[in-house]
Amino acid sequence: MKHALFVILTLTTLISCKLNQKKKEQQEPNGQRPSSAQLIDELDSNKDGKLSKVEVKGPIEDDFNNIDSNNDGFLTLEELNKQENKPSKIANTNKDLSNEIDSSMKVIPVNTDYFISENIIDSIKKEMVELNGIKTLCYVIKTNSQATEHEMGPWCPRHIEDGMEKAGIWFKDDKVYDVSGHFISKLNEFYSDDKWKLYREDGTIKVTDTEEGCLAAAKPQVEEKYHNYCVECLPEYFKDQITTFVIPVTPKYIKTTQNFGRGGIGIAFNGVKYDPPAPTHAILAAHTIAPLDDHGGHVNPHGGYHYHAVTGSTKEITQTNSHSSMIGYAIDGFGIYGLIDKKGNKSENLDECGGHFDDERGYHYHAGEPGGNQIIKCLHGLPGYTQTKE
Template identity: 50%
Template sequence: MVAVLCSSNGCKDESSPEVDMSIGTVMDVDPSLFLEGTTVTVVPCTLSNGTETTCYQIVASTPSEHDMGPWCPDNIADGAEAGGIWLENGQVYDVDGDFIANMATFYNDDAWLMYDENGDIYVTDSEEDCINAANPNVGEEYRNYCVECIPDYIEGLERSWLIPTSPVKLTSSSSFAGPGPGGFGGPSVRGIAFNGVEFSGAAPVDNILSAYTLAPFDDAGGHINIHQGYHYHAATGLSAEVPQEDGHAAMIGYAMDGHGIYGQLNEDGKEPEDLDECRGHYDEIRGYHYHVDAPGANNFINCLQGAYIN
């Protein structure tokens, strides 16, 4: 006889060798944590390991708890409040006028000159420019441009994701999809913030820089792509958080397998020492869950330990 475990959130085959039955506390996804402005509904779904269950379908567009932008300053005299941030070698840098003025020194390459004789910075200023400058094969006409796509360009755009209502932890991890067409592995999106915005895969900074362009993130770690909409590449503490009462890092969203995602550091300023290869670990209060990477790492989590939606 096949042993099947069922609850209000669906069923899973206990006999499957892929399911980690040693796990203790399992925390269901709490739909009430998603902010006003997101739509959450329950739909039937089948997970990557064949589990038939239910999923939350989450539909959202832009964050409701913080502003988007700014990204590119206008002049090399502008301060940090006029621009966003850049992630390089694990560090977070303010994209202020001084950063733009000194890019040739920063990258040890005299070809960087992103401003004119008046100090005015070359910034994309139309939807067409935004699309063309974000193209992997960007043309020479956008060389030394600061690429800025603004919220007006994605007005009316909605994104939709599915995550299991109750996570199913597996005995082995799943890689994320590789970049570009035919990328291997599982989903490319790492997770969903409580405002419905995606925690995206790593930004292709090498491609961006090789074209002598810069596509800054705002202070929340997000920027806009016409097709992706607004999305995050770093967790900087500006999106909605759920504080914990025991000194544990605050919760910031859910991974695509339904396990919780928490900040990098606990209240003592330290990262947990027992994180696995996916940046996850277990405790009896939160069950299995993840801690995001440092803001400058251009990364959230490394893989998924649970079943996800194919």
Template identity: 80%
Template sequence: MIELNGVQTLCYVIKTHSQATEHQMGPWCPAHIEDGMEKAGIWFKDDKVYDVSGHFIAHLDEFYSDNKWKLYREDGTIRVTETKEGCLAAAKPNVDKEYNNYCVQCLPDYFKNQVTTFVIPATPTYLNTTQSLGRGGIGVAFNGVKYDPPAPTDAILAAHTIAPLDDHGGHVNPHGGYHYHAVTSGTKEITQTDAHSAIIGYAIDGFGIYAFLDKNNHKPVDLDECGGHFDDERGYHYHAGEPGGNKIIKCLHGLPGYTELKE
């Protein structure tokens, strides 16, 4: 029993290294403006997903209508954070000046010994009020990787940096290592007996998170402001947002647990 919001609650306590096992982590940043999209990950703007090819990096000034963008050198190589020190200086809200105009990537190895603890109510409690997402994990995928709140794109873009996600929607930061900001595919999921989309993990309030599209490629209808709804089979549950939206879920409708990080 763990006290959540003053209520003694039976919880699952799950400890993970937040590392994907069933798919490759990365790549994120291309090394050269002639690199194809297979050498890099994805980025998003206005609900759309873009492949971060070298060509994409070379044209960020047009993409954002801002001629201060220039992530590449005269020889076509791209400025990428190459070390843990570079990652620590660039993968934070207040990006160090010397890492302005960088493609920011951190490697899973830098933080592989960090342990993330997820405390999740065993029986979720639906609340009539919603709770906005904090800075901690908002859920966990079946592979033990953390679902994070939206990437802080305002801070990232203000420094003329991008921090690509890999094709599975994940990247690494110093606060727990590898984590997802988008649900694409390729992680463990449990298909449903009806046409409903598969469950892919749990939110930090204990309600299930399901894929966006159902077996007939239909989008869910009647989602509330958090991205959830009720049905007879599953009760209240969430559907992960579309990958370009930078929001796996938008808020919490249940009594939330919490995550803790041990470095």
């Protein structure tokens, strides 16, 4: 695992050097590392869409055969994506956090009775796992990340005359907007950009209504023919994917905050992932939108159905006092609670991650505004990880 991390870091360094030779607007936004698609774009000298051994050097050349899972002599986007999807686990073995644990803080163990058992594959198991150099007893939870309390979708309307009941929601500047046909027809005004036009002359809306279209559009580098599309992937395309959540049985409070990896940031009680913020910079750059449904979820090829917002659609654990209900667990084992309490008030004195302490719940998080594209902002606990098997 450490060698795999070394490979990825070396790849990132190599691409960063090349990107620095280009204009600043071509660099990866927000300081994030290049995606697998960008790695291929930068290293693929003959532009055949894959990497041969002569096109890579250093540790990636040394580890070429391990990454080349089908042994055809080339590294494809799919193979690099599989390597890229491992970092949330790899990151947990890279930095020793043992000196950062604050054992004086009250913590509440994870309660597996809260999960909808029918949504769990096999059963929840316990396993000793090394997280950031710390041997930790963890729950291993496997799901298909498919909601059961509510229908998944709809997402994209089909005609500019369609009402909001035929589509989902979108967000901007912490506000939520219904993606009606009218909204689609006015995107050029909404974003002050005349290049937006997701509909045809007859009023029909351009939607990725096939799995092929989903795969071509729901990625960082949207294929050009799907620019100016409403991106919709259906849950049935990826219903057999298995997402594994590894979460500490008893969370450990860390003095320093921990950034998210590329995996899920938590789990709802129905087994669906809570994900980091949606990559809106990549979505909007192609003049596409990828609406969430009214429940705050949508689908992508490397995680299936997942939530980017909390809208009150999933199972909740009601609290005995006026405190907001519990809606799931962060990947570090601390509980996530709703934004609003029973009296309609928001929680106050939240830290930089969106969490705080109280005597009954110990440290816990509160979900952010549905339009904020950020359920929680960071982690204050020893992080577990997620992995998705396609």
